[in-house]
Amino acid sequence: MSWILLDRDGVINEDSDAYIKSPDEWVPIPGSLEAIRLLNQNGYRVAVLTNQSGIARGLFDLATLERIHAKMRAATEEAGGHIEHIFYCPHGPEDGCACRKPATGLFEQFAGKYRAELDGLPAVGDSLRDLQAAERAGCSPILVETGKGLRTLKRNPELDVPSFSNLYEAAQYLLYTQG
Numbered sequence: 001m002s003w004i005l006l007d008r009d010g011v012i013n014e015d016s017d018a019y020i021k022s023p024d025e026w027v028p029i030p031g032s033l034e035a036i037r038l039l040n041q042n043g044y045r046v047a048v049l050t051n052q053s054g055i056a057r058g059l060f061d062l063a064t065l066e067r068i069h070a071k072m073r074a075a076t077e078e079a080g081g082h083i084e085h086i087f088y089c090p091h092g093p094e095d096g097c098a099c100r101k102p103a104t105g106l107f108e109q110f111a112g113k114y115r116a117e118l119d120g121l122p123a124v125g126d127s128l129r130d131l132q133a134a135e136r137a138g139c140s141p142i143l144v145e146t147g148k149g150l151r152t153l154k155r156n157p158e159l160d161v162p163s164f165s166n167l168y169e170a171a172q173y174l175l176y177t178q179g
Contacts, residue, residue: 003121004039004174005110005139007101008050008086010126010147011167012036012072019054022064023071029146031168036081038171047114048072048086049106051129056092065090085113102129107137124170128152131161142170 009015014027036046054060060068069086076083087106089099099105111118123134126147134141143149143163153163164170 002044002178003114003116004044004046005107005121005123005134006036006046006048006167007125007127007130008048008072010149011124011144012048015126015147019057019059020068021054021060023067026068026071028072028075029166031166032146033076033079033081035166035168035171036076036083037079038081038168038175040081042175044174045084046082047084047110048088049101049110049123049133050086050088051101052088052090053092053100055090056095062090085110101125101127102132102136104133104137107133107139111137122174124167126152128156128159131159142174144170 006012009020012028012032014029020026039046052065055062055065073083087109089097089106091097091100107118110116119138121139122142123139124142124144125131126144126149131141131143141161143152143161144167145163145165162173164173
């Protein structure tokens with residue numbers, strides 16, 4: 001059983017520059033829940049590592065975040081997939097914490113909880129900070145073009161990471177190359 005680490009907004013669900021502030025605003029990206037099911041069926045355990053600065057900004061509280069995550073877990077289960085754990089950073093960019101990506105704190109929390117080796121673990125994100133955090137933690141970063149992914153590619157043409165149009169394509173790639 002291997003692990004895959006996923007960012008949330010822009011990878012699993014539609015992103016919003018105004019933040020995902022309620023369960024109603026959480027909308028899965030087409031194919032993302034099926035991708036998680038496919039990964040699970042092929043021996044991958046899924047953990048989500050997500051910056052949630054909307055908490056620090058006062059846009060929503062922890063109880064609302066838990067309801068958003070409950071909706072995401074239920075939708076994933078309904079699609080036949082499973083998310084083992086969700087690690088989140090509630091801090092804002094100016095808080096100087098160790099968990100907000102591009103820092104590696106969320107990766108370290110994951111590794112500590114599951115006694116997992118980070119080296120080479122696939123980590124899927126849609127932003128430069130996702131990729132930077134994954135690389136700094138020793139993971140293998142993968143970019144999806146959903147969410148902020150296309151903007152990330154355009155602003156960083158020198159990026160040398162596998163890039164896919166969505167999480168489902170990234171999952172197929174992983175299963176083909178690792179399987």
